[in-house]
Amino acid sequence: MFPTYQLRDKKILVGITGGVAAYKTMELIRYLTTNGAEVRVMMTKGAEQFITRLTVETLSKNPVETEMFPKEGYSGTHHIHRADWADAAIIAPATYNFIGKIWGGVADDLLTTTVAALHCPVVIAPAMNVNMWNNAVLQRNVQDLAKMGCLICPPEEGFLAEGYTGMGRLASLDRQIQYLYRAIHSAPDSLKHKKVLVTAGRTEEPLDPVRFLTNHSSGKMGYALAWEAFARGAEVTLIHGPGELSLPAGMKTVATRTAEEMFHAVREHLPQTDIYLSAAAVADYKPEKASVQKIKKQEGKAELALERTPDILDFAGKNKAGGQLLVGFAVETEQGEQNALKKLKNKNLDMVVLNNPLEKGSAFRSDTNHVILFHKNGEKKGLSLLPKLDVASEIFNFLLEHRDSA
Numbered sequence: 001m002f003p004t005y006q007l008r009d010k011k012i013l014v015g016i017t018g019g020v021a022a023y024k025t026m027e028l029i030r031y032l033t034t035n036g037a038e039v040r041v042m043m044t045k046g047a048e049q050f051i052t053r054l055t056v057e058t059l060s061k062n063p064v065e066t067e068m069f070p071k072e073g074y075s076g077t078h079h080i081h082r083a084d085w086a087d088a089a090i091i092a093p094a095t096y097n098f099i100g101k102i103w104g105g106v107a108d109d110l111l112t113t114t115v116a117a118l119h120c121p122v123v124i125a126p127a128m129n130v131n132m133w134n135n136a137v138l139q140r141n142v143q144d145l146a147k148m149g150c151l152i153c154p155p156e157e158g159f160l161a162e163g164y165t166g167m168g169r170l171a172s173l174d175r176q177i178q179y180l181y182r183a184i185h186s187a188p189d190s191l192k193h194k195k196v197l198v199t200a201g202r203t204e205e206p207l208d209p210v211r212f213l214t215n216h217s218s219g220k221m222g223y224a225l226a227w228e229a230f231a232r233g234a235e236v237t238l239i240h241g242p243g244e245l246s247l248p249a250g251m252k253t254v255a256t257r258t259a260e261e262m263f264h265a266v267r268e269h270l271p272q273t274d275i276y277l278s279a280a281a282v283a284d285y286k287p288e289k290a291s292v293q294k295i296k297k298q299e300g301k302a303e304l305a306l307e308r309t310p311d312i313l314d315f316a317g318k319n320k321a322g323g324q325l326l327v328g329f330a331v332e333t334e335q336g337e338q339n340a341l342k343k344l345k346n347k348n349l350d351m352v353v354l355n356n357p358l359e360k361g362s363a364f365r366s367d368t369n370h371v372i373l374f375h376k377n378g379e380k381k382g383l384s385l386l387p388k389l390d391v392a393s394e395i396f397n398f399l400l401e402h403r404d405s406a
Helices: 020-034 051-058 079-086 097-104 110-117 136-147 171-184 222-231 257-274 312-318 338-347 387-403
Strands: 011-016 038-043 087-095 122-128 154-157 165-169 193-198 205-208 211-213 235-240 252-255 275-278 286-288 305-308 325-331 351-355 371-375 381-383
Touching: 011 020, 011 079, 011 110, 020 038, 020 051, 020 087, 020 171, 038 051, 038 079, 038 110, 038 305, 079 110, 079 165, 087 097, 087 110, 087 171, 097 122, 097 136, 097 286, 122 136, 122 171, 122 275, 171 222, 193 222, 193 257, 211 286, 222 235, 222 275, 222 286, 222 387, 235 257, 252 338, 257 312, 275 312, 312 325, 325 338, 338 351
Parallel strands: 011 038, 011 087, 087 122, 193 235, 193 275, 235 252, 275 325, 325 351
Antiparallel strands: 154 165, 205 211, 286 305, 351 371, 371 381
8 A cells, every 4th residue: 555645635535335345445535534635425325234424424534425415404506516526536335236327327316416427537446246247237337437437446356245256356445546546646648558667576586495585675666656657547567576565456467586587577578668667676696506405504604606687677778679768776875876877877777766775764665765866868856755656756757857858
């Protein structure tokens, strides 16, 4: 999950319909309010069978709206005012019934009537039984709504409430936020029709069947870059090493373990790429020979012979085609600027991002980063300590601002 300053003061309408997964939306509301968004929640009659207004109101810090014509308080054109108020809306969970109503233009309660009047981006996160999800009518409705401009956050495969296992489980909170981030983005089409390749995370170089050489990278910076490219409308491929992060939706993901595997994956995808961001912490060395059996403890010192791994970024720089943009990362603990500029030149990069993992807030696995951006045209920009998703946004802003520079 990525914290982000970009949700501050955003007005988010959350719609909850009558599905078992409604309780999961409480996590979404908590995330939004924690990150500074103003949240208003509308619930259908069905939703009230699964969760209480009190719970929702406690988390959202606002009254829940359910009635088209409430007995007390203002009603009239309330659905129009709420639709005008919202910067973005997310319906989670969205049931089979709700999706059918929206597709058919039915507005027979407060939520459907408000959605009909929305003129902001709308995220729909379906959740239902696998057989309902696979229903041809539902699939037609979802595809048509996507063509109409709705952002469909697809469900996931897993255990379902009725005892079934299959597609239909409400998308994880990470994926809901990923689509909502796209909905609120200020430049959602800035990478439209562009193909973006991102490498993320660490590599693991086997020493024997139970040990390997690696580093502390979690992959958070690379995943944030993939999120950002997706939010800007790019066709994204994420090549990642081992890790614990949830894979993002809406993009191609390629799992690798070793530097050699990541090298071959990049070599395969690079020719079709417009922008390559090399954020992975790739091992520079690997054991000269991995033992097929566990290496047993012995008396005295042990020696380990190492050999170089493929230099993925060097390969990309030497094979850069006309118009391609390459972004590298320089993780330095001393002489940072000098080493970053050397990397920028020697690897034939368009841009390099410098950070020091010893700085407070910039360590591996941290949610924040403190970086300095360097462009090949000589431009330099230092950023304050920011959440990694906001760092990713600044990286793309800087890159696109100077993309036509020599």
